[in-house]
Amino acid sequence: MKISPRGIFYLKGLIHLSALATFIWLAYLVEQDHLGADPVKEMIHFLGKTSLNFLFLTLLVTPLIKRFKQPLLIRVRRLLGLYSFAWVCLHLIVFVWLELDWHLLLFFDEVVKRPYLSLGAITWVILLLLSITSINAIKRSMKRNWLTLHRFVYWALLFATIHYYWSVKSGLIEASIYLAVCVFLLFERKPYFLSLFKRR
Numbered sequence: 001m002k003i004s005p006r007g008i009f010y011l012k013g014l015i016h017l018s019a020l021a022t023f024i025w026l027a028y029l030v031e032q033d034h035l036g037a038d039p040v041k042e043m044i045h046f047l048g049k050t051s052l053n054f055l056f057l058t059l060l061v062t063p064l065i066k067r068f069k070q071p072l073l074i075r076v077r078r079l080l081g082l083y084s085f086a087w088v089c090l091h092l093i094v095f096v097w098l099e100l101d102w103h104l105l106l107f108f109d110e111v112v113k114r115p116y117l118s119l120g121a122i123t124w125v126i127l128l129l130l131s132i133t134s135i136n137a138i139k140r141s142m143k144r145n146w147l148t149l150h151r152f153v154y155w156a157l158l159f160a161t162i163h164y165y166w167s168v169k170s171g172l173i174e175a176s177i178y179l180a181v182c183v184f185l186l187f188e189r190k191p192y193f194l195s196l197f198k199r200r
């Protein structure tokens, strides 16, 4: 059975609702002081992981379309990607605001000194570019360059997962599960990576 345009409408509603529910849940945890001994760090972790989850969902759309022959699913991909970017902006804001107290020089120093933060920053820039160029008028004006640029989402996925893996001091099992999902999603794009190697 094919998903109808109405089905896509409800699916988008569900995505908005799940994002809203996640936000309310975080606000509740903060308000009730349920974030443990280091609430700022917990918030950074929560927001980073939520962004990565949305990025995973974004990259799951194409394999689902192909496997289940559901072309209309493409209509939810941009929304999921934009939510991933929105969550990572909150991740970044909480870090710069609550952890570094807006010391921007310290921020840049940290980003340069710590490779896992450098990787996070590169990922953020990629997601920023992809979000800006997801506007229809810009997409149309970029023509074929749009696809070339948007393939960078695979690198964003890889860098974000490594950023996560690198940042954890304990809980390697969960980070390894994320790494495995990342490898699976990238494996689905095997032809793209093979074509890169061939070109070289």
Ligand code: HEM
Pocket: 041, 044, 045, 046, 047, 048, 049, 050, 051, 052, 055, 088, 091, 092, 095, 117, 119, 120, 121, 122, 123, 124, 160, 163, 164, 167, 168
């Ligand atoms: C300039 C960009 C970024 C900065 C400054 C940044 C900063 C951080 C920091 C400080 C941590 C916590 C490390 C610790 O526990 O000591 C962290 C963890 C994390 N970040 Fe980022 N990050 C950035 C970009 C990203 C991006 C683009 C993603 C995903 C799309 C992401 C996802 C995560 C995840 C999943 C974690 C681990 C959460 C956990 O341990 O539960 N970050 N990041």
